[in-house]
Amino acid sequence: MIITPHLLAGAAIGSQTDNYWLAAVLALISHFILDVIPHAEYDIPALKRKIKGRRKLFFDLAKIGVDFSLGFLMIIFLTKNYTDVSYILTGMFFGILPDIFSFLGFVFNFRFLKTLYKYHTALHFFRKMSIHKWIGYASQIVVVLAAIWVIK
């Protein structure tokens, strides 16, 4: 899934526990489960080195920036009445960690990051099926709404 539902799902998990380890492990697991569910994603071709160009790279980074900011601002807004957000932030971080590794893999080209990326991408096996793009949007909206409901 894109960054916003991963952030919110991780935050929702963090909001339900007062154990950092549990928040981290469950949020990490949530990432892989959400990636298995059919969903639509925007492409980042320049970051994946499929196309070249500073402008195109900037555009890819802007998409990621907007996506991250949207999720993060929603979490800030939803947790404004929380006194301790440390578990929520832990869940949020581990909920997005596999994508952070993917991002670092695009930037640095390390072999172990490439291997992680290969397994991470393999979870998106629904790509071989023909799924209507609206199902791909709806699945993520459902995750976001469920997370909002849990955090609030």
Ligand SMILES: [Zn+2]
């Ligand atoms: Zn992912």
